[in-house]
Amino acid sequence: MIKVAVLSRWHVHADDYARDIKENENLSIELVWDEEVDRGEIWAKELNVPYEQNLEAVLSNPNIDAVIVNTPTSMHKEVIIAAAKHKKHIFTEKVLAFTVKDSEEIYAAIEDAGVKLMVSLPRLTDNNFLYAEKSINEGWVGKVTMVRCRFAHSGGVAPEGQEYGWLPARFYDKEQAGGGAMIDLGAHPIYLTNRLAGKAVGVYARLHKESSTTVDDNSALLVDYESGALGIIETSFVSNGSPFQLEVYGTEGTLLISDDKIQINSENVKSEVLTEVLPALPTPMVQWVNEIKTGATPTITKEDVINLTLINEAAVKSHNEGRRIEL
Structure with a gap:
């Protein structure tokens, strides 16, 4: 049994991870820590485990094997490196850090400690992504010329008389979150498009503030890839009813995914509607446990x-400077 401490309820997926732990026979929650004492004490009571106010006491506890990091992104580097030094395995919410330099320093600490780190990029395990990957690997679309991915919701649309929608106010704290829609929700289309299109060589970004005054809430990226493909990445906190969309365009065909509806238009595939069920890969948490x-x-x-x-x-730099950023 891998004994886990959950570190912070800051991120909206913290409760999801607690549920995933409870449903996994290889994991058990032993402790809660939170940078906000009141929030942590409430969560510990809900989970029926002790609350520990001192993070060092959690990390030095020999009964704890691993931690789930749901802190503000601004705390990731400090908390994850400290956990690694105490030889704790780490599962964390995306994104890992605000800069590549900080990310590489985190990985150096992980490798020095010999522990396992998993960053939750769950849509890389979904069967709709696996169909997109298959459309390329099997030659259905020919040479990839463009990948478009959109992931958006209405969490930033505030009902009349309210300041915020269902997304908590802390998601608009630029210091803690590092940004808005693109760094959080936009992470999913970024890592999906990267995996499908290859190595990125240039980024042009428009990080728009539709209703927010602090962070972007309606944004898009245009990414050039070394393969010659273009990536169009879209995200929003202010789009009601927007489906998840993943589109792969190539010289011999097009794959269109809207939520779970998958369609192929290709000279290499007879049927336009794909009915084969591709099994999803194990979730990030299951993969972490297996490792x-x-x-x-x-x-x-x-x-x-x-x-x-x-x-x-690069997107932040592109938006701030109003130009394409070479990678």
Whole structure:
């Protein structure tokens, strides 16, 4: 049994991870720590485990094997490196850090400590992504010329009389979150497009503030890839009813995914509607557990994580300077 401490309830997925731990026979929650005492004490009571106010006491506890890091992104580097030094395995919410330099320093600490780090990039395990990957690997679309991916919701649309929508106010704290829609929700289309299109060589970004005064909430990127493909990456906190969309365009065909509806228009495939069910890969948390227990190599890689931060870092610079950033 891998004994886990959950570190902070700051991120909206913290409760999801707690549920995933409870449903995994290889994991158990032993402790809660939170940078906000009141929030941590409430969560510990809900989970029926002790609350520990001192992070060092959690990390030095020999009964704790691993930690789940849901802190503000601004705290990731400090908390993850400290956990690694105490030989704790680490599962963390995306993004890993605000800069490639910080991300590489985190990985250096992980490698020195010999512990396992998993950054949650869950859509790399979904079968809709696996269809997109297959459309390229099987030659259905020919040479890839463009990948478009959109992931958006209405969490930033405030009902009349309210300041915020269902996204918590802390997601608009630029210091803690590092940005808005693109760094958070936009992470998913970034890492998906990166994986499908290859090595990025240039980024042009428009990080727009539709209703927010602090961070972007309606944004898009145009990414050039070494392969010659273009990436169009879109995200928003202010788009009601927007489906998840992933589109792969090539010289011999087009794959269109809207939520779970998958369609192929290709001279290499007879049927336009794909009915084969591709099994999803194990979730990031399951892959993390498997790596700890058996040494199995995860499908979510250090390269995926670093390249996500590379695009995010370039996007901020591109928007601030109003120009394309060469990578």
